[in-house]
Each structure stands twice: as structure tokens, then as C-alpha cells.
Amino acid sequence: MLAMKRLYTVLFMIITCLSQTTGQDNRIVFSPHWLPQAQFAGFYVALDQGFYAEKGLDVEIIHPSATVNALTFLEQGKADIISLFLVTGLEAARNGLDIVNIAQFSQHSAIMFVSKKESGIESIEDFQGKKLGIWMSGFQEVPEALMAERNIQPQWVPIMSTVNMFLLGGIDIMTVMWYNEYNQIFLSGINHDELNSFFLSDYGYNIPEDGMYTLRQNLEERPEELRAFAEATVQGWAYATANREYAVELVVDLMRKANIPSNKAHQRWMLGKVLEMQQPRDKEVYPTQLHPDDFRHTISIIERVRNTRFPLGYDQFFKPVIPFTEYQPQP
Amino acid sequence: MKLSKEKLNDALVLTVEGRLDTTQSDAFEKDIIQILDEGEQKIILDCSGLNYISSSGLRIFLIIQKKMMGIGGQFSICSLQPAIMEVFDMSGFSMIFSIHPDLETALKQ
Amino acid sequence: MIKTNRLSFRIIIRVLIITTSLFVVILLGYNYYTSKIIREATKENAIELAGNLAGRIEQILQPMEKIPEMVASTMELGLIHPDSLDIILQNILLRNPTIYGAAIAFEPDYFPEKGRYHMLYAYRENDKVHSVILGGDNYNYFYMDWYQIPAIMQKTYWTEPYFDEGGGNTLMATYSVPFFCTRDGEKRFAGIATVDLELHWLTDMVNAIRIFDTGYAFMLSRNGMAVTHPDRTMIMNKSIFSNAEEWGAPIMREIGRELIRGESQFRQYTLPGRPKLWAYYRNLESNQWSIMVVFPDREMYASLRAMNTMLIFFILVGLILLSLILSGVINRLSKPLVQVADSARSIAAGNFNVKLPQITTRDEMQELRDAFAHMQRELSTYLINLKEATAAKEKIESELRIARDIQMAMIPHTFPPFPDLPQIDLFAMLKSAKEVGGDLYDFFIMDKDKFCFAVGDVSGKGVPASLFMAMTRTLLRTIADREKSPALIMESLNRSLAFNNESNMFVTFFMGIIDLRTGILHFSNAGHNPPVLLSASGEIKAFDISKSIPLGLFEDFVYTESSLQLKPGDQIFAYTDGVTEAENKSDELFEEERMFSILEQQRQSSPRDMIRLMSIAIEDHVGDHPQSDDITMLTVAYNG
Incomplete structure (x- = not known):
């Protein structure tokens, strides 16, 4: 039980360390919204394969815990980019955090x-x-x-x-x-x-999930770095798709290092399903695009549940860093 | 050659069948002499089954004839096949033997 | 080199085949039953091992469980002041070295003055016991398994094991006991009392278990997660179910599900691409974790295999010894056979007096030897007899040859016989069926101008017939000096032959006398085949002769004679029945018809050619069949 407490202390220290290095132009701290697992394979692969470095980025990946979430990192400036569920992102925006979605990876609800x-x-x-x-x-x-x-x-x-x-x-x-x-x-x-x-x-609740978020301010200040990060991540996902075993082993290795129980059987399953969620299937959507219909649908749910109006429009919330016109389909 | 005997009335009927050539005549002679030693008074030789006879065979017939004549008995031959009859005729033996066309006639004698 | 055709070799091969088959059957049976016994014994052993292990673990777990239970009940009784809880928890740790930590956590706002969270925790660090107050937004214990599950289920709960990060990667599990309090007359859930159990010793204890060479034991949590394992990377990472997926072994999942259901089994299973395994598994009563003992099938039967190897070795040695002994015994037993065989070869080489081996064994060998000795004697006697018989036969044969020469010398065979007599041309042939025969022919000149010829056939063949023939021929010449008519000559001849003719032999006889001046032929016949007259005019027919009996039968028989006028060119063909009765293989006779047709063809030929061609025709007819009767032919041509 003390272990838990210690873990948080350690994490806090890491975060503190990392936060000192943010603010430099080529430095990007990314936090997925959960502990290391194949759900975020694209990011780990991009880092491991040097796709971020190729874009001139110095990327650090940090992780939330069961009690401290990624949104907090973003709010506190401890992370530049985080991943969130769409609903979580929208809720944060509704609650007044000036947050924007810069790339939507998942297209379906899991x-x-x-x-x-x-x-x-x-x-x-x-x-x-x-x-x-x-x-x-x-x-x-x-x-x-x-x-x-x-x-x-x-x-x-x-x-x-x-x-x-x-x-x-x-x-x-x-x-x-x-x-x-x-x-x-x-x-x-x-x-x-x-x-x-x-x-x-x-x-009727096929709502997209994992997307990439940053503060509007970050986007305005460092649009090129964010775009480079998004593009390298897309590359990472593509590489993970083509090299699943490698991606699974990479993830399991990371989990081991973080002392998180892990096995290939589970991570293999997870990678498969997460990649499946990224496929457009019946939706007419570009990769990394948040479809306007999905946006409207999700807002309507939130508005209904919270009995309030969502303050932002689609174009205000979704700020794709990879223009669709320049999108190069990955093999 | 096959020889069989049968007692009919007072006569001993010997039936000879097959061929009576030189090689077989020795055995035939032995059989006949044995029969003759029994002292029968009337012997009829049925030759209906006799196909061939050599001069050695004829000699045995002669032995029987002479022996029977010696003891005052009676010897007759019956039922000679035509080819054999011809041999008997040619050699003049038909003059020596009492020859009958069939066994019935021979028995009546 | 082994002589594969030797008796001993063949017997040994058969014995070896039978004994080997027997051993194989015995080994298989032995293996089957021993395997069963080993399997049962191993099962017992595995059950005992796992049982002991479970017992030892329970001995640690069960007293531990008492501690939070005691804390919970004292809480319920309100015996402890909340502010003294940290002392109590520290005391618990101090008194129970196996306990790593202990806690009491209360429901939200249980003590309004303490705030929403209130949790007291005592733990060990660097051999010292510390206590802290925990709880807060960063440590929201209400939703942690150790709290939430017993809280909701309102019963004690052993957590799934988890890693303690600070204690040097120590595996821990927490036992939680919910406690209740009565407020406003209502029994309410108040909080959870726990103890933390460090599981390091568990891994050591379970890993200490060894079965055979590489057999091992491990523990799984209620979820099938590895709690202990010789491969420590498995611990808390892999479960029996994730391994089932990774190894593609549905059997593992099946076993895992049985474990969760609390089933206990001894069973064999196979993982893809690995040797057969055996496993025994059972549950711990306290927390439903399970103990599984695994060992390779190969090792379970290793002792059996070692025994088998030894048995096979001894059997092989035994079989080799057996072969050698058998070889010796058989060679000794069969030695007489070899000796007898040598003797046989000696005997075959003509050495009848060779000594046979002495055998006194009163068995088949002796029987064989005795039989052989008997054969040796018989053979010897037979050979002596054969020698004598052969000598006798040779003597007879040579005598017969001489007799034949004498007999042949008795009949004329110079052709043409009378070169200075142009009226007569003549050829004759006599071919005996045996060395000597009973046929005869003869011809001679009587009184300058009378030509006498005769053909005869004595009854029977061989020596008796030849003697009778010689007698007839001699008598004919003697009588012909005296008598001049055929009938008289015949009667005289008959009288002489019939006199004292005990053997009843007779001779058929034909004779003719041609008066060379007139061409008149006088002839007489004694039961002989009538000769054939081939007239110059072309007519061919047998002589028409009155019947009369052969010579030698009745002394006083009166023979008649006939005569006819020969014309120049007439030929007379006289023969014995050896011609017409010449037999072939199928007992078919040459027949008079055939003879006549050849005479018809050859009536212009010389006597020599006529007889030669007739002889060829007869030989053609007879073929390989031995000659059945003497054959005699005589042709006289009257040239006028």
C-alpha cells in the first residue's frame, strides 16, 4: 500500500524534472491518458524508431496514474500534448479549459x-x-x-x-x-x-475516442512542432501496423520497466483492437480527422447529460495540425 | 488279360478277357495249369472278351486240349470274336478245337 | 564368416526370434504395469508435495488472517480509541515479523473532524516500524480493490498479489476485513482492517519444490496470475490464460478454469512443440490461490527407462550367451550327423566298409545311425547281388548273341543266292523281336532244277522258340534230301516235331517247291498265313489253301498239297504274322490291307526293294514301340 504512495512520489518527481525542460522549442512532452500499454503503441514506436527525432523533436513521454490524469499534466504545463477520449476533451473544454483537438486517431467507440x-x-x-x-x-x-x-x-x-x-x-x-x-x-x-x-x-453511441490535445496557446505558439509531432505519430502507428510483434514487444518492454503487469497476449489483443478502431470503416473520414458529425453527436450527448450548452463550434474545437489536403495515405 | 472261372452245371466256364500275347501268356499258362490240376471233366473257355491272341496263346489252348483229351474230358471254346476266329481258321486250329458260337450251345454239348 | 545354411545357425535364429518376441512381450507388459505403478506413485507424491506446501502456507496465512479480524472485532466493540490506532498497528507489526504492513481505513467522513479520508497505516522500513496517516485526492483508497471489494461484498478479501515498488520489488497481498458500527441504532459499514503479507518467502518456498530433474511447482492467484514461478519474469506478468494464448495451448486455459473452480487434478497435458507434461494442481483454502506441480513425462519414467535399458542390455547379453551355448550344444549334438554325412559320401564313393560313428545316446541320432548302418549293409548286399546278376545277365546276353549268330547262320542270307539261276530272283529278311526268335525261312535247290522255299513261325518267342525253329530248319533240310513232295516233307517234319513234344510247341509252316523247268509250284501249308501271289498279269491275292494245322501237334496228321503254274514275272510274297500284327504305341496293327496296298504299289519292284520298302512301312507304323513279334518276309520272283 505504501508502494502506491511511493509510485506517486516518483512520478511526481519525474514530472517535475520534465516540466523544467519544457518551453524549449524542440522539446515536446507527451502524456497518454493512461499507463503504458498498446493503446498508445504509435507514440512509443515513433519514439523508439526515431520518427520524432527525424522531425527535429526532442520528445519525452510521461504517464498519468490511477489518481492523476493527463489533463492535469496539460493544465499544469507538465505536458505539451496529451491524448484524451473525445468526451473527456469536450468536457474539459466545456469546463473552461482552453483545449483543442489537433488530431483524432480513434474513429469508433470501444x-x-x-x-x-x-x-x-x-x-x-x-x-x-x-x-x-x-x-x-x-x-x-x-x-x-x-x-x-x-x-x-x-x-x-x-x-x-x-x-x-x-x-x-x-x-x-x-x-x-x-x-x-x-x-x-x-x-x-x-x-x-x-x-x-x-x-x-x-x-447509437459510436463516439470516437483517442485524440491528441493541446492548449490553444501551445497551438498558436508552436504549430510546426505540433504538426511534426502529429505526423511522426501517424508514422509510428503505420509502423506499428506493419510490425505488430515488434510494437507489442516494445510496449511489453516499457511496461516491464514501469513494473506494470504485462504479457504479450494481452498487448497483442489490444494493439489489434486499437488499430481496428482507427479504421474509418463506414465513416467518410480522413485519418486523424474528427468528423463534424461525430463532433455534433458527442456534444449533443454531453449537452443532454449535463443539461447545458457546449460553448465551442467544431472549427473552434478541432484544429487539425495535419491538413487533410496534404495528407499522404500510409500504405 | 483277365481270367475268371464259374461253375455252370457240370461245366467249368473260364472267361478270358483282353489280349493274350506273348508277354501275358506265361501268367495265363500258370493259371490254366492250376485249374487243369483240379481235374475238371468239362471245361468251356468263353472267349467273348478276347481281343487278340498270339501263337503263344494258341499254344496254351493246345495244352488245355491235349490235357483234357488225356483224361477223357471235354474242352470247348465258345464265342470267338471274328478276328480271332479268322486266326483259328488260318492256322487250322478250328479243326482241332470244338468251337461253339455261344456259351449256351457249348453247355448243351 | 557365419554359415547361414548350417543347422545350428538356423536353430539359433529361430530360438532367438522366439525368445526375443517373448522378451518384447514381457518388456511391454512390464512397462505397462510399471508405468501405471510409477504414475500412481508419482501422483501420490505430487499430491503429498502440494498438500504439504499448501499446509505450510496455510499455517502462515491463517494466523495472519486472525489479526485484522481481531482488529475489526475490537473496532466493532468500540474498545479502541481512534487516536491509539497507530500504536496498535505498530504493535501488531512488532509482534508479527511476517506481517509487512497493517492498516485501518474508515468510510468517508467517518470522523467528521478527520475529514473525508481517514486511514492509518503501519509499515516496515529498514527494519523499523513506521506509521502514517493516508488518504486524499491523490490516494483515493475508497476505490482500491483492498477496500472497495470487501466493502461492497461485506466480507473478508485476499487481494490479488501486487508488487511493492519501494520494498525492493517485493510481492505483496493484502487481507482485508470489513468492520461495522452501530450508529443511530443502525448497523453500518464503517471501514476495513488489513494486513499486508509480503510474499517473497512464498516464491522461495514453492521454488524449493523439485520433482525429478526439472519438475517444479508454482502458484497462481485467483485470476490465474503467476504468484510464484521459477521463472521470476512470469510473476505478476503472465497468467495461465495469457500463456494459453501466447503458446497457443487451449489446454492451459482449460486447466486454469478448473483451478478457478477449485478443482484438483492429476493429469497429463501437452504444450505445442514440447514434450508431454504431467501436472497436479489444487487450491489453497484461504485465498483460493492454487498450487500447480509440473514435471515432464520423460522424467517421470526416467527410472523405468533406465531399468529398461539395463534389462535390454542383460537380455541382449543373455541372448548372445544363449546363442553361443546353443551353438556349442547343437554342434556337439549334430556332430554325428556330420560324421554320418561323411560316411555317406564315402559310401557314395564306393567304400561300403567305411566305419560309422559310434552313437550310444539312444535318441534320434542313434536311430539315424542304425538306419544308416542298415542301409549300408543292405546297399552292400544289393550291390553284390547286382554284380552277380549283371554278370549272369551279361553271360546270358553274350550266349544269346552267340545263339543268334548260330541261328542266323542257319538261314541263308546271301542275296542273290543263285546268280547262275536266272529263273529265280529272291530276297528274304528275318528280324527277331528278341535276341533269338522263332521265325524262320529257308530256301535251297533240290535235284538241280527244283527250288524249295519255306517260311515258318514257331509259337512263342525267345530261346524256346529259337530251339524249336532250329530243330524245324535242321529237320527240313534232312527230310528234303529224302522226300520230294511238299506234303510228304510236311508230314515227315510234323511227325518228327510232334514226337515227344511235351511243351506243346508248334510251328506254322509254309513250303513250296518250284520246278524250274516247268514253272509249276507245289506247295503245302501247316496253319501258316497264306503267302501272296503277285501275278505278272497284275493280280494280287493270297494263296488259296486248304486248312491244316501247324506242325508239331499231332504226329499222324495228314497234310495236303496243291500246285499252280507260275508264269514268268510272277512273284510270291511269304511272311509271318509279325508283319500284319506289327503294333504301334496305340496297339494298332499293321493289318493285311496295308500290306496288300504296299504290295500293290511294289509289285513291279525287285524282291529286295519290295521287302525293303515293306520293312520301312512297318518301321514307320511301329515307330518307337518295341517290336512285338518276329518279322519274316520272303519274296520269290519267277523269271521263267
Whole structure:
């Protein structure tokens, strides 16, 4: 238990160190919105392969913890660029943070509910009154919107980091990411066919997720560095797509170094699903583009859940650093 | 050559079948002498099955004839095939032997 | 070099095949049963090992569990003042060296004066016990598993193991006990009491287990995560389920699921591309972690294999010894055979007196030897007899040859016989079936102008017939000096032959006398085939002769004679039945018809040619078949 406390201290020290070096023109500190894992493979690969360095960037990647999130880093100037869920980004903007989306990687929602078949929960209507676990780290708006829309009142149980509560039956339903916790549950011995899955995308909530954010001020001051960073990241994702085993090994190695439990089986699954989420599929969208419809759709959800108006327009919120006209399709 | 005997009424009927050539006549002679030693008074030789006879065979017929004449008995030959009859005729033996066309006639004698 | 055709070699090969097959069957059976026994024994051993291990772990876990339980119950009873909690926690650590940390955490705003978070934590650092107050926005313990899960489930909870970063990568697990308090008459969940268990010793304890050479044990958490493993990189990184995916081994997932269900099993399984493995697994009662013991199939049966190798070695040595012994025994037993074989070769070479080996074994060998000795004696006797018989036969044969020469010398065979008699041309041939025969022909001149010729056939063949023939021929010449008519000559001849003719032999006889001046032929026949007259005019027919019996039968028989006038160019062909009755392989006779047709063809030929061609025709007819009867032909041509 002390370990946790120590970890945070260590992280804080790292962050402090890093923050001293920010502000130099070629220096970029990036924080993904979660601990190292294949969800962010593109960034690690770009760093490891020197794609950032090729663009003349000196990139440092830092990580939030279960209790300190990436948004805080950005707010405090400890990171120049962070990744966030779209909903989290929009919420931050709504709450007054002058934040802009500079590249949208994920195009689809990976959020889903799972229940054990043995619990008899067969549809989301059955969620009424049941204990529903939800992550505390800031994307609860979408599941909440869905429940509100359907007038279902589950017993929300905030969960910090593990699926143990669900495995032990402490909660009936768990909100999970298809690329992550869904597979963690599988890797804890529960077979796919023992679970009922409810993809939010199947209920009209196919909301894009991971995107790249910075403060508007940063964008105005250093547009070229940010663009270079975004382009190198795209390159990193492309390389990870073409060299999955390498990317998986790289991620697992990083996790080991950070003393985070890791294994290839899980990271391989995660990389596959994350890359899948980046595909346009039925959406007419350029890579790294936030589609206006997705923007409007997400705002409408937030407005409904928060019962307020979103203050920014699409063009004010989405400031792509890679112009679509110059976009070079990757093989 | 095959020789068989059968007692019919007072006569011993000997039936000779097959060929009676030089090589077989020795055996035939032995058989015949054995029969003759029994002292039969009336012997009929049925030659219906006799296909060929050499001069050695004829000699044995002569032995029987002489022996029977010696003891006052009676010897006749019957049922000679035409080819054999011809031999008998040519050699003049038909004059020596009492020859009958069939066994019935020979028995009546 | 091995002589593969030797008896001993063949017997040894057969014995070896049988014994080897027997050994193979025995080995297989032995293997089957021993494997079963080993498997059972190993199972027992694995169960015991895992059981002992589980017992030892439980002995540590169970007393530990008592501590937070005690803390919880004292909290519930309100026996402790909140401000003395840190002392109590420190005391717990001081008294229990196995405990790494202990905590009491309260529900939000439990003590309004302490704020939202209130948690007391005692821990070890550098062999000293410290205590701190924890909780805050950066340490939101309400949502940590150790707190949230027992809080929501309202029961004690062993957390999944986790790494303690500060304590030198020490693996820890926390045991949490919820406690309750009664406020406003209502029992409410109040907080959690915990102890932290450092798991370092667990890895050492489990890794100390060794089964066979490389067999090992490891522990898995409730989620299948490696808690201990000889490969320490596995610990807290890989679970039995992630390995199932990485190795492509669904069997691992199956085992993992059985473990989670608390099942205990001894089973064999195979991972892709690796040798067969055996595993025994069972649960710990306290926290449902599981212990799994794994060892390679190869090693489990290593002792059996070593035993097998030794057995096979001894069997091989045994078989070689057996072969050598057998070889010696068989060679000794079969030695007489070789000696007998040598004797046989000696005997074959003509040495009948060769000594046979002395055998007194009263077995088949002796039987063989006795039989051989008997054969030797018999062979010897037979050979002596054969020698004698051969000598006798040779003597007879030579006598017969002489007899034949004598017999042949009795009949004339100079042709033409009378060069100074132009009226007569003549040729004759006699071919006996045996060395000597009963046929005869003869011709001679009587009283200057009478030509006498005769053909006869004695009954039977061979020596008796030849003697009778010689007698007939001699008598004919003697009587012809005296009598001049054929009938008289015949009667005289008959009388002489019939006199004392005990053997009843007879001779068919034809004779003719041609008066060379007149060409008149007088002839008489005694039961002989009538000769054929080939007239100059072209007519061919047998002589028409009155019947009469052969010579030698009845002394007083009266023979008749006939005569006819020969014309120049007439020929007379006299023969014995050896011509017409010449037989071939299929018992077909040459037949008179054939003879007549040849005579017809050859009626213009000289007597010599006529007989030669007739003889060729007969030989053609007879082929390889031995000659059945004497053949005699005589042709007289009257030239006027």
C-alpha cells in the first residue's frame, strides 16, 4: 500500500524534472491518458524508431496514474500534448479549459458493457437497479447518456483500476474497453461465450475516442512542432501496423520497466483492437480527422447529460495540425 | 488279360478277357495249369472278351486240349470274336478245337 | 564368416526370434504395469508435495488472517480509541515479523473532524516500524480493490498479489476485513482492517519444490496470475490464460478454469512443440490461490527407462550367451550327423566298409545311425547281388548273341543266292523281336532244277522258340534230301516235331517247291498265313489253301498239297504274322490291307526293294514301340 504512495512520489518527481525542460522549442512532452500499454503503441514506436527525432523533436513521454490524469499534466504545463477520449476533451473544454483537438486517431467507440450470462442480464433494460461498474477516469458521460436516454437507472459503482470486483461478482455489469478490460476478463479465465456484451456503438453511441490535445496557446505558439509531432505519430502507428510483434514487444518492454503487469497476449489483443478502431470503416473520414458529425453527436450527448450548452463550434474545437489536403495515405 | 472261372452245371466256364500275347501268356499258362490240376471233366473257355491272341496263346489252348483229351474230358471254346476266329481258321486250329458260337450251345454239348 | 545354411545357425535364429518376441512381450507388459505403478506413485507424491506446501502456507496465512479480524472485532466493540490506532498497528507489526504492513481505513467522513479520508497505516522500513496517516485526492483508497471489494461484498478479501515498488520489488497481498458500527441504532459499514503479507518467502518456498530433474511447482492467484514461478519474469506478468494464448495451448486455459473452480487434478497435458507434461494442481483454502506441480513425462519414467535399458542390455547379453551355448550344444549334438554325412559320401564313393560313428545316446541320432548302418549293409548286399546278376545277365546276353549268330547262320542270307539261276530272283529278311526268335525261312535247290522255299513261325518267342525253329530248319533240310513232295516233307517234319513234344510247341509252316523247268509250284501249308501271289498279269491275292494245322501237334496228321503254274514275272510274297500284327504305341496293327496296298504299289519292284520298302512301312507304323513279334518276309520272283 505504501508502494502506491511511493509510485506517486516518483512520478511526481519525474514530472517535475520534465516540466523544467519544457518551453524549449524542440522539446515536446507527451502524456497518454493512461499507463503504458498498446493503446498508445504509435507514440512509443515513433519514439523508439526515431520518427520524432527525424522531425527535429526532442520528445519525452510521461504517464498519468490511477489518481492523476493527463489533463492535469496539460493544465499544469507538465505536458505539451496529451491524448484524451473525445468526451473527456469536450468536457474539459466545456469546463473552461482552453483545449483543442489537433488530431483524432480513434474513429469508433470501444466502450461496452459486459455481464456474466449466469447473472441473467440479457439486455441493457435488465440493467435497471443492477450494480454497474464504471471507470472513474472520465468517460462515464457516454454510458450515462445511454442509460439516461433509455430511462434505465443502474446502481453506478465507480471502479478505479481492476476487473476483480466484476470477477468476484461484487458488481453485475462492468463498463469495459473492448481492447482492454474485455480481454482482461477473458485472461482471468472467463470465456467469451460466458459473457453478454453490449457495444455502445450498437446503441447509437459510436463516439470516437483517442485524440491528441493541446492548449490553444501551445497551438498558436508552436504549430510546426505540433504538426511534426502529429505526423511522426501517424508514422509510428503505420509502423506499428506493419510490425505488430515488434510494437507489442516494445510496449511489453516499457511496461516491464514501469513494473506494470504485462504479457504479450494481452498487448497483442489490444494493439489489434486499437488499430481496428482507427479504421474509418463506414465513416467518410480522413485519418486523424474528427468528423463534424461525430463532433455534433458527442456534444449533443454531453449537452443532454449535463443539461447545458457546449460553448465551442467544431472549427473552434478541432484544429487539425495535419491538413487533410496534404495528407499522404500510409500504405 | 483277365481270367475268371464259374461253375455252370457240370461245366467249368473260364472267361478270358483282353489280349493274350506273348508277354501275358506265361501268367495265363500258370493259371490254366492250376485249374487243369483240379481235374475238371468239362471245361468251356468263353472267349467273348478276347481281343487278340498270339501263337503263344494258341499254344496254351493246345495244352488245355491235349490235357483234357488225356483224361477223357471235354474242352470247348465258345464265342470267338471274328478276328480271332479268322486266326483259328488260318492256322487250322478250328479243326482241332470244338468251337461253339455261344456259351449256351457249348453247355448243351 | 557365419554359415547361414548350417543347422545350428538356423536353430539359433529361430530360438532367438522366439525368445526375443517373448522378451518384447514381457518388456511391454512390464512397462505397462510399471508405468501405471510409477504414475500412481508419482501422483501420490505430487499430491503429498502440494498438500504439504499448501499446509505450510496455510499455517502462515491463517494466523495472519486472525489479526485484522481481531482488529475489526475490537473496532466493532468500540474498545479502541481512534487516536491509539497507530500504536496498535505498530504493535501488531512488532509482534508479527511476517506481517509487512497493517492498516485501518474508515468510510468517508467517518470522523467528521478527520475529514473525508481517514486511514492509518503501519509499515516496515529498514527494519523499523513506521506509521502514517493516508488518504486524499491523490490516494483515493475508497476505490482500491483492498477496500472497495470487501466493502461492497461485506466480507473478508485476499487481494490479488501486487508488487511493492519501494520494498525492493517485493510481492505483496493484502487481507482485508470489513468492520461495522452501530450508529443511530443502525448497523453500518464503517471501514476495513488489513494486513499486508509480503510474499517473497512464498516464491522461495514453492521454488524449493523439485520433482525429478526439472519438475517444479508454482502458484497462481485467483485470476490465474503467476504468484510464484521459477521463472521470476512470469510473476505478476503472465497468467495461465495469457500463456494459453501466447503458446497457443487451449489446454492451459482449460486447466486454469478448473483451478478457478477449485478443482484438483492429476493429469497429463501437452504444450505445442514440447514434450508431454504431467501436472497436479489444487487450491489453497484461504485465498483460493492454487498450487500447480509440473514435471515432464520423460522424467517421470526416467527410472523405468533406465531399468529398461539395463534389462535390454542383460537380455541382449543373455541372448548372445544363449546363442553361443546353443551353438556349442547343437554342434556337439549334430556332430554325428556330420560324421554320418561323411560316411555317406564315402559310401557314395564306393567304400561300403567305411566305419560309422559310434552313437550310444539312444535318441534320434542313434536311430539315424542304425538306419544308416542298415542301409549300408543292405546297399552292400544289393550291390553284390547286382554284380552277380549283371554278370549272369551279361553271360546270358553274350550266349544269346552267340545263339543268334548260330541261328542266323542257319538261314541263308546271301542275296542273290543263285546268280547262275536266272529263273529265280529272291530276297528274304528275318528280324527277331528278341535276341533269338522263332521265325524262320529257308530256301535251297533240290535235284538241280527244283527250288524249295519255306517260311515258318514257331509259337512263342525267345530261346524256346529259337530251339524249336532250329530243330524245324535242321529237320527240313534232312527230310528234303529224302522226300520230294511238299506234303510228304510236311508230314515227315510234323511227325518228327510232334514226337515227344511235351511243351506243346508248334510251328506254322509254309513250303513250296518250284520246278524250274516247268514253272509249276507245289506247295503245302501247316496253319501258316497264306503267302501272296503277285501275278505278272497284275493280280494280287493270297494263296488259296486248304486248312491244316501247324506242325508239331499231332504226329499222324495228314497234310495236303496243291500246285499252280507260275508264269514268268510272277512273284510270291511269304511272311509271318509279325508283319500284319506289327503294333504301334496305340496297339494298332499293321493289318493285311496295308500290306496288300504296299504290295500293290511294289509289285513291279525287285524282291529286295519290295521287302525293303515293306520293312520301312512297318518301321514307320511301329515307330518307337518295341517290336512285338518276329518279322519274316520272303519274296520269290519267277523269271521263267
